[in-house]
Amino acid sequence: MTTAANHTSNALLDRRPEARTFSVQDLLEVVASGRLRIPSFQRGLKWDRMDARLLLESLFRGYPVGTLLLWEAAAPAGEVRFGSLTLPAPQMPNALWVVDGQQRIVSLARTLLAADPDSDDFALYVDLDAADFVAPPAIGKRRADPSRWLPMTVVLDAEKLMQWLLDHAAAPGSRQRRDTAIQLGRRLREYEIPAYIVRSDDQAILRDIFNRINSAGKSLDDSDVFDALNGSRLQSRPATITQISSELEKLDFGRIEERLLHRLLRVLLGLPVVESARSDPPRLTDKEAEQAYRLTAATASQIIQFLKSDAGIPHYDLLPYKQAFVTLGRFFQLHPQPSPRSRELLARWIWRGALNGAHQGDTVSTRKVLARILPESEERSVNGMLEMVSGKPSAIPDVADRFNFRFAASKLLALALFSLEPRDLVTGDRLAAGQLMSQVHSGHDSSPLVQIFPVRAGKTEEALQSAANRLIHPPHQRGVRRLLVGIDDSRLLLSHGISAAVRRALDDGDSAAFLKLRAEWMRPRVELFFARHARWDEPDRPRIASLIVDDEEG
Known part of the structure; x- marks a missing residue:
């Protein structure tokens, strides 16, 4: 284009x-x-x-x-x-x-x-x-x-x-x-x-x-200015980045930020991911603008399906680093139907970059990753992307760490807790991550993980601030600790990382013992969850077919 x-x-x-x-x-x-x-x-x-x-x-x-x-x-x-x-x-x-x-x-x-x-x-x-x-x-x-x-x-x-x-x-x-x-x-x-x-x-x-x-x-965001200059005044949809964001919500992945969709659109147009303060916004013909909006919507939909089905990330707010969304867009634009092996390796790329911080998304690092995505080779593109996230971190997010859902480490811990398939403490129904995140968002809460033992004003105990003191729970229900005490279903309790020993500490009202024992029970399971997704120690070889050279090419 x-x-x-x-x-x-x-x-x-x-x-x-x-x-x-x-x-x-x-x-x-x-x-x-x-x-x-x-x-x-x-x-x-x-x-x-x-x-x-x-x-x-x-x-x-x-x-x-x-x-x-x-x-x-x-x-x-x-x-x-x-x-x-x-x-x-x-x-x-x-x-x-x-x-x-x-x-x-x-x-x-x-x-x-x-x-x-x-x-x-x-x-x-x-x-x-x-x-x-x-x-x-x-x-x-x-x-x-x-x-x-x-x-x-x-x-x-x-x-x-x-x-x-x-x-x-x-x-x-x-x-x-x-x-x-x-x-x-x-x-x-x-x-x-x-x-x-x-x-x-x-x-x-x-x-x-x-x-x-x-x-x-600069009274408008860059995405607003782009829409103003290039959006169609006709009836075709989507005709703005706002409309793209609204339509993508139908995929039950949450609302994608317009700022991020604007960056995705720029990358799909072959422009720098972030607009320079010295440059004018791109101006497209009506036909070019219509194609750009449709391409952005279709590519974003493909990214969402990949994140949900291949990477195991069920909601936008649980994506540790958002800039990976833009990078995936460039890959799917050039290779719209990647092989199952490439999709598997891309999922490793998502998780490794999230765990070692490579996806933090400053402009320079994003440009470097985008440069590794080659139009002529799907396999070389995936391999180049994996090389950028190859460093295994010396430490991974731990359940005893301070929990703050605004940060990537806490989002990763939330994903690990969702992997336990938590169930509603009242109904016993499984808590679907996408649906629960939507409830949290509509209720203006920042996290689906609520505190079990309240943190009192002036208290500084690290354990009370940790993920071990958090439990996945619908935002409209209150009194988590009271609900836990009244539950005898061991399977329901285990879905929240509460073993028999942890439950006894809860019954005794011993918060220190409860948090220590719960962290010890969850830690190996969290580590296994991260290892299963990142697969640090497994070979990243491409599919066999890509290694076979045709006789006429030899």
Whole structure:
């Protein structure tokens, strides 16, 4: 795949951008009509309810909120989604595509146009006594004093607002509240937001404008800028790195970081893995961009299947070093159907590099590994990769070491504990790593391994900080030690590394003996688990067929 020129466009606009203003009411009428579109090359929504609150507060106070940049161009029929709000969007020749201002426009649409005052994550009310924007108050609070809490969904339409005020006119203090509501509605509806409208058929010019706007201060991530410059505004999917990440979640491997997918995409395009601060982002034609996104999605899917089935790593958050994901992408791009022997050796490469730290992933070491992957030889590529991780470490992660799930050593220990096939302490069902990791992520916990004996404030015992004091457990269940004491099923307990001797120490409440005995029981099993995956002492010979030279080649 060849890329288009990376330099800044030298083209000139045929017509200068039109400078105009939109009142908030007029702008949202454009939104409601389906004329205003969010192109798929835009980054995902970064704002939340607090940002929307600050925007509305600025409008009410009359503060400046920045300028919009819109691109007038044809648009196909479809739907436009703003959070809980879905609007029909007919085909039209003069749609307004948002180049700059997406966060502001979407926030206004979600707070002011939503069908239900409580249905959207951006939902806001106004406390008419304090003249303050607030999250939806508790239902009991609203019932106790309904005229105090004005839903923002009635503010944009003057008739709706007046009807709401009439419905609450008999409430105490309603006159002062009515005056505040009327003033608020008028100031919001009539606030004028400046905008530029660009009219040009040249997408390169539009993307150049976007890049110039967003390059100052590096307000966007590299992946955001790439999407902005190269994502398609048509309906093809995936059209952004964010969409790739979302679609990959269907494989039950967790959410792959967009930063990592952007690096994978660059490597697949033959670009340096990390963008230089002195270089411009690559600019692709629409066809090249579509191919690049599809290739990245397909390659990432192949990597995930390999990690799960061959390397025994069931979830992204359990991958010790993430940069290995990118390196595997280059290998599968050049050798999309490796032999079973190559897949076996690649799994060794994953585990050896994780155990000896070779996969830590600084740019220099990553470039060196990528250089070992040769298009002409699958076997030589695998062999070269294995040479980079050949050093057997003098020490491997130990269950008595301090546990911190942010570090690779603790992720490796977590994988070893998952290999015991732990079972739920309540139901007895086997705990599937992928499913449990998803529960942990949705609950905002950082690790699926919870403490058995709590670490008290001011306590510094190393044993309490170790993996020996950790147990794989669903995040919604509490009281692990209490549950353990009530279990008589020895097989269930062994699935968590708790032998009969360890259980007796637990019953005695002797935490020191419990942690010492549990570490002694688990240590040889953890070492065996690592050895079984790394296979340090086994030969790494390629498949026999690759060593046979055809007579005509001799």
